[in-house]
Structures are given as C-alpha cells and as structure tokens.
Amino acid sequence: MSDDTDRLADRILDARAELAPLLEEARLARLARSEGPGTDGGAVCAWNHFENIPTFFNWNNRPR
Amino acid sequence: MEKGRAVCWNGRVAGVGGMRGLASVPGYVVMQPTTLCNLDCVYCYLPLRAADRRMPVAVAEAVAADANVWAAAGRFSVVWHGGEPLAAGREHLTALMAPFAAGVEQHVQTNATLVDDAWCEFFAARGVRVSVSVDGPEDLNGQRVSRAGRPAYDRIERGIGALRRHGLPYAALCVVSDPRPGLAARLYAYFLELGCDTLGVNIEEREGVNERANGHDAAAVRAFWAELAAAWRADPRIHLRELEWSLRYLGAVLDGTDGGLLPRTLDPIPTIGYDGAVVLLSPELAGFHDPVYGDFASGNVLTSPLSALLGSASTGWVPEFLDGIEACRASCPYFGFCGGGHAANRYFEHGRFDGTETEHCRNSKINLLEGVLDHVRRH
Ligand code: SF4
Numbered sequence: 001m002s003d004d005t006d007r008l009a010d011r012i013l014d015a016r017a018e019l020a021p022l023l024e025e026a027r028l029a030r031l032a033r034s035e036g037p038g039t040d041g042g043a044v045c046a047w048n049h050f051e052n053i054p055t056f057f058n059w060n061n062r063p064r
Numbered sequence: 065m066e067k068g069r070a071v072c073w074n075g076r077v078a079g080v081g082g083m084r085g086l087a088s089v090p091g092y093v094v095m096q097p098t099t100l101c102n103l104d105c106v107y108c109y110l111p112l113r114a115a116d117r118r119m120p121v122a123v124a125e126a127v128a129a130d131a132n133v134w135a136a137a138g139r140f141s142v143v144w145h146g147g148e149p150l151a152a153g154r155e156h157l158t159a160l161m162a163p164f165a166a167g168v169e170q171h172v173q174t175n176a177t178l179v180d181d182a183w184c185e186f187f188a189a190r191g192v193r194v195s196v197s198v199d200g201p202e203d204l205n206g207q208r209v210s211r212a213g214r215p216a217y218d219r220i221e222r223g224i225g226a227l228r229r230h231g232l233p234y235a236a237l238c239v240v241s242d243p244r245p246g247l248a249a250r251l252y253a254y255f256l257e258l259g260c261d262t263l264g265v266n267i268e269e270r271e272g273v274n275e276r277a278n279g280h281d282a283a284a285v286r287a288f289w290a291e292l293a294a295a296w297r298a299d300p301r302i303h304l305r306e307l308e309w310s311l312r313y314l315g316a317v318l319d320g321t322d323g324g325l326l327p328r329t330l331d332p333i334p335t336i337g338y339d340g341a342v343v344l345l346s347p348e349l350a351g352f353h354d355p356v357y358g359d360f361a362s363g364n365v366l367t368s369p370l371s372a373l374l375g376s377a378s379t380g381w382v383p384e385f386l387d388g389i390e391a392c393r394a395s396c397p398y399f400g401f402c403g404g405g406h407a408a409n410r411y412f413e414h415g416r417f418d419g420t421e422t423e424h425c426r427n428s429k430i431n432l433l434e435g436v437l438d439h440v441r442r443h
Contacts, residue, residue, distance in 0.1 A: 004397035011437065012317045018440045019314055022297065026311045029300035033261070 080400040082326025083389055086344070086382070088374060089134055092141035092171075093127060094335040094347050095119065097152035097160055102177060106207040113147055121159050123340040126365035128163035133371075141169040145335075145347060150178040154186055161190065173197065173237070175208070176223030177216055184230035195235040196224060198258070200251045207241065228259060235262035243267055243427065244284045248292035256299060264305040265292070267427040278423045285427050289435025290442070297439075306428075310436040313401045326403045330389070332374055340366040342373050344382060348408035357381045357411075385410070385417040392420050402429040 012019070100116040127142075134140045142164060149157065149172050161170060172187075176196040187194055198220050199205045205217045227234050236255060240247070255263050267285070268278055289306070296304050316322040335347040341361040343350040349360040360381060363373040389404035396402070402425060409424040410417050 008397040009317055009322075012314055015437060015440050016318055018443060019318060022440055022443070023311055023315045023318075025297060025300065026308070030303075033301070033303060 080323050080326070080393060082324070082328055083330050083393070083403050085329050085386065086332045086374070087327075087329040088371075089137075090332050090334055090374070091139070092143055092169075092331075092333065093131065093370070094143045094145050094333065095124070095127065095160070096146060096336065096338045096350070097144055097149050097157055098147045099338050099351070100151045101146055101148040101175070102151050102210070104209055104211045104213075106209065116151070117338045118152060118156060119160060119336075119338040120340075121163070123336060123338075123365055124160040125163045126340065127336055127370055128165070128168075130370045131168050132163075132165040135165055135167040135169075139169070140167075141171055143171040143173060145173045147338075148175050148178070150174050150183060154182065157186075169193065171195065174223075175216070175220065176227075177219035179223030179226050181226060181230070184226050184232055187232055188230060193235075194227060194232060195237060195262075196220070196227075196260075197237050197239070198224070199239050201254045204247075204251070204254075207239070224258065233261045235264070236260040237264045237266060239266050239268055240288070241268040243280055243288035245287035245291055248288050249295040252292060252295035252302075252304075255302060260302060262303040262305065267424070278427065280423075280427060282426065282431055285431040286435040286438055289432045290439040293436050293439035294443070297443075306432055307436070310401075310433055313433070314436070314440075322400045325400060330386075330403075334362075334370060334374065336365060336370075337361075340364045342370065344374075344407075345385065346406055346408035346411075349411065354411075381407075381411075381417050388418040388420065391418060395420055398425075398430050398433060401433055 096119060098116055098118045099113060101113040104113065131140055131142065142161075144157065144160075152160070164170070170190055170192045171194075172192055173195050174197070176198065179194075179196075186192070197208070199208060202215070202217045205220070206215060208216045208220065210216055224234070236258065238251065238255070240251070251265075267280075292304070293307060293310075296302070296307050313322060313325060316325045330345070332344045333347075335343045335350045337343065337350045341350065341359070341364050343360050344362055353359050357380065362376065362380065362382075365373070385407050388410055392402070392404040393399050405420065405422050405425050407417060409422045410419050413419075413422045413424065
C-alpha cells in the first residue's frame with residue numbers, strides 16, 4: 001500500500017546518506033550552544049523536552 | 065497534498081500519535097498587559113493596537129492563582145505579549161508581574177523600540193527572557209513603521225543595542241512577506257551579526273485584521289527554505305527554530321521513531337486578554353467576533369479560575385478545531401511533522417476550524433520540510 005505518507009517517508013529514507021552528516025553537524029552545533037539534554041538557558045531549553053520550549057519558539061501549537 | 069485527494073489508510077498514517085485533545089495544564093500563558101502598540105506594522109493582526117486598554121492587576125492575580133500551582137509542579141511560563149508589552153510601562157508591568165511566584169518564568173515579545181538601559185535593568189533584575197520582533201536589515205524592515213508611517217528600524221536597532229550592551233541574551237522573530245531565493249542567506253547573515261541566540265522565521269500569515277493574501281509560488285518558498293538551511297549550516301551558531309524542528313523530524317524518520325514525536329496532547333496556550341477574557345490555542349483570535357463563533361473566548365478569569373475554564377473547553381469552536389486536527393491526521397502525509405494546522409490560520413483562511421491545508425501550512429510546514437530535503441539532496 002503506497003500512499004503519500006509512505007512516499008514522503010521513502011524520500012526521507014532515500015536521503016539517509018546525505019542527511020546523516022547534516023544531523024551530526026546539528027548535534028554538534030547544539031552542544032556548542034549548550035543545548036544538550038539537561039541544560040537550561042536562554043529562550044531554548046531542554047532540547048529533549050520540546051513541548052516545553054516557551055515563548056513563541058514552541059513549535060506546537062504556535063510556531064510564532 | 066491537494067485537498068480532496070483520496071487517501072489510502074495504512075499503518076503509518078494511523079500510527080502518527082500525539083495531539084489528541086487538549087492538555088489540562090498549559091505550558092505557558094500569553095498575557096496582554098495593554099492592547100496598545102507604539103508601532104503600526106503593515107502586516108499586524110491586532111485589532112485594538114491604537115487603543116491603550118490596560119490589564120487590571122486583578123486579572124494577573126487571578127491567572128497567578130493557577131500559574132503558581134502549575135509552576136510548582138513543572139516548568140511554566142508567562143509570555144507578555146501585546147500590543148507592545150513595554151508600552152504598558154515599567155510600573156504597571158511590575159504590578160502585573162508581582163502576583164507570580166519566582167518559579168514562573170517571565171518572557172516578553174517586544175518590538176524593541178522602547179528598550180533602554182532602564183528596561184534592561186528591569187529584565188536583568190527579574191530574569192525576564194526577551195524576544196524581539198525584527199525582520200532583517202533596514203531595507204527589509206520597511207513594514208515595521210510608526211503610526212505616522214515612518215520606518216522604525218533605527219529605534220529597533222537602538223533597543224537591540226541596549227540589550228547587547230547589558231549582555232542580555234535575546235531571541236528574534238522575523239516576518240518574511242515574500243519568501244524567495246536570494247533572501248534567506250542575507251537574512252541569516254544579518255541575524256548572525258545581530259547576535260540573537262534563537263531565531264524564528266514566520267512567513268507572513270493572513271489573520272486578524274491583516275487580510276493580505278499569503279499564497280506564494282511553492283518553488284520559490286522551497287528555494288527560500290533550502291537557502292536558509294545552507295546558510296545556517298555554514299555557521300549554525302543560532303538556534304533556528306524551523307531548521308531544528310525539521311532536522312528533529314527527519315532524524316526521527318531515519319530512526320523509525322517519527323510516529324511518537326509529537327506532544328501527546330495539544331497545549332491549550334491560553335491567551336489572557338487585557339480584560340481577563342481567555343482565548344485558547346491562538347492569540348490571534350483574541351479580540352475578534354464572529355456571527356457563528358461569537359468572541360472565541362472560553363470565559364473570563366475575573367469570574368472563573370483559569371484551570372476551570374480549561375476544563376470546560378469542550379464547548380464553542382474548540383471541538384470543531386479538534387475535528388480539524390483529526391482531519392489533518394487522516395489525510396496529510398506531513399502530519400507527523402506538523403501536528404496539524406493552527407486554529408487562527410484555519411479560521412482566517414477557511415472561515416472555520418475543521419479544514420486541513422492552508423496557505424500557512426504550505427508556506428511554513430510542507431515547503432519548509434521539502435526545502436530542507438532539497439538542500440540535503442543538493443549538498
Ligand atoms: S496543517 Fe499540517 S497536517 Fe494539516 S494539512 Fe497542513 S501540513 Fe498537513
């Protein structure tokens with residue numbers, strides 16, 4: 001059964017080789033910004049608890 | 065995905081969890097200390113921004129009665145929004161903040177024009193986290209103007225200069241009215257120079273009293289986001305909200321954990337209007353009236369506790385909105401990334417709350433994810 005969701009997921013999976021280095025760069029950048037798990041500073045805190053990013057930097061429900 | 069296209073159900077669509085119903089405890093409340101704004105930005109959605117209607121301290125006391133309990137149990141924030149919150153003045157804002165316990169985080173979203181040394185000292189003394197609204201370098205800020213129509217950029221820059229002088233970290237929100245290639249790299253370079261630690265990029269939305277059309281060429285929007293991804297990658301010092309969320313989702317798909325990425329329930333994010341009226345989910349609906357939906361308010365904190373109003377959100381437009389979330393879940397391949405469209409975008413674009421795709425979600429969700437994928441494939 002192939003629907004739009006599968007096609008989106010397939011396209012993402014197909015890009016794994018290109019995505020992997022970008023994801024690693026992003027992880028290192030987060031560490032450099034002191035946004036590792038358990039840290040609490042600035043407008044963005046607690047990377048592992050993204051429901052708990054206050055102000056309009058919360059993605060859900062208002063990415064404002 | 066186009067509206068009306070037949071969708072096959074499969075495990076993956078049905079498997080996207082989260083966003084089912086409203087949480088009984090919010091993560092933050094948005095408070096309107098005054099309706100007044102000293103600017104008159106072209107794209108602003110606020111209906112009462114020329115009037116100075118101030119929030120009485122009794123409203124803050126009523127909200128604090130619940131907020132202090134919530135903050136004792138977990139992280140909880142108050143976001144002072146407007147109008148321009150600083151237009152309420154330090155004395156009044158001090159009185160409004162006073163009922164909140166020290167454990168409640170305080171945030172302001174400000175146009176920065178009034179920020180000076182005294183405000184910086186106020187922020188530092190109270191640990192207030194600051195986010196400024198600025199749309200990029202001077203020539204890209206033409207829509208942020210005074211009531212007389214004069215550009216506000218020099219005053220915005222002065223205010224941000226004060227924050228920097230005082231060593232206060234700050235975030236920035238940038239409105240982009242015409243997303244297109246050639247713009248994003250310039251914007252990102254500007255914000256690197258500006259020194260904000262967090263950046264959110266909002267493609268202009270059609271909502272509130274802003275009725276300007278927000279449909280854009282999909283290829284141009286994708287190219288905008290792809291260019292922003294490339295610019296960020298070259299120097300990822302800033303927490304760029306749109307990129308962070310895109311990458312988190314893409315990583316989760318690679319790990320096979322994308323079905324569980326969204327919050328379990330929707331945060332009701334109550335907005336407390338200057339008069340104590342409570343509007344859930346979308347601050348943009350506050351102050352509006354519709355012949356069918358009324359004033360969108362769930363009640364008023366001066367007559368019922370906020371916690372009680374949250375518990376009675378099963379009336380009015382909210383159930384229709386929750387149907388809309390389920391419609392997104394059932395029909396949209398991007399739901400696991402997006403979490404479903406926002407109430408104000410649905411209402412101001414469709415006139416109701418149970419539709420699915422909006423121009424906003426095409427600009428800021430679908431073409432964002434596609435733009436990041438374009439960047440990755442090209443890199
Ligand atoms: S709002 Fe989100 S989930 Fe709904 S149609 Fe748009 S992208 Fe899909």
